[in-house]
Amino acid sequence: SQTIHQWPATLVQPVGSPLSLECTVEGTSNPNLYWYRQAAGRGLQLLFYSVGIGQISSEVPQNLSASRPQDRQFILSSKKLLLSDSGFYLCAWSEGADNSPLHFGNGTRLTVT
Amino acid sequence: AQSVTQPDIHITVSEGASLELRCNYSYGATPYLFWYVQSPGQGLQLLLKYFSGDTLVQGIKGFEAEFKRSQSSFNLRKPSVHWSDAAEYFCAVGDDTGGFKTIFGAGTRLFVKA
Numbered sequence A: 001s002q003t004i005h006q007w008p009a010t011l012v013q014p015v016g017s018p019l020s021l022e023c024t025v026e027g028t029s030n031p032n033l034y035w036y037r038q039a040a041g042r043g044l045q046l047l048f049y050s051v052g053i054g055q056i057s058s059e060v061p062q063n064l065s066a067s068r069p070q071d072r073q074f075i076l077s078s079k080k081l082l083l084s085d086s087g088f089y090l091c092a093w094s095e096g097a098d099n100s101p102l103h104f105g106n107g108t109r110l111t112v113t
Numbered sequence B: 001a002q003s004v005t006q007p008d009i010h011i012t013v014s015e016g017a018s019l020e021l022r023c024n025y026s027y028g029a030t031p032y033l034f035w036y037v038q039s040p041g042q043g044l045q046l047l048l049k050y051f052s053g054d055t056l057v058q059g060i061k062g063f064e065a066e067f068k069r070s071q072s073s074f075n076l077r078k079p080s081v082h083w084s085d086a087a088e089y090f091c092a093v094g095d096d097t098g099g100f101k102t103i104f105g106a107g108t109r110l111f112v113k114a
Helices: none
Strands: A003-007 A010-013 A019-026 A032-038 A044-052 A055-058 A065-070 A073-078 A087-094 A108-112 B003-005 B010-014 B019-021 B024-026 B033-038 B044-050 B056-058 B064-068 B073-078 B087-093 B108-113
Touching (some): A010 A019, A019 A087, A019 A108, A044 A073, B010 B019, B024 B073, B033 B064, B033 B073, B044 B056
Parallel strands (some): A010 A108
Antiparallel strands (some): A019 A073, A032 A087, A065 A073, A087 A108, B033 B087, B064 B073
């Protein structure tokens, strides 16, 4: 069966520090991969998605970037964190077909101080 | 552009009572619709989905949802709520421009009282 791993679970970082959140998927090949950010009471905001290695689409201009160095690995990064980057970050994958359901990791709670 | 509205920010029901969570969507064609559930501090889990066919869909954990095109609604129901159902519930609609941008509602938090 397919599994998705996301780490770390929680992270406290000072303003201006770099960020790297990692997500890996097992048990499937060529998945679509996604990074979402969740703010309280505001649902989920799609940040990035990827349909293949090296293919990244950005949905919202921001301080973050994403990379997909391997088929089942998706990384969210920042060179310098802002206070506004605090939030709950969720990685997800789906099958390659259009509108396939999303399968989420357990999320990373990021607090920028 | 598609959108999803969940009118209720939070709902409180008694254990054993029935539940209905509302969801309205805006979509140009036949939508792909989903309900997800999120326990505190966790990721989201798919409860059910509607793509086509029978407008009443069954999901996991005893949930069901009914697609009503005339009302642009996809309400989630459960006949008898258990305390373990306390969580946040998200309605979502699939992308009509290419398939990869699921749009989520703001969520409804369900509280269950004994």
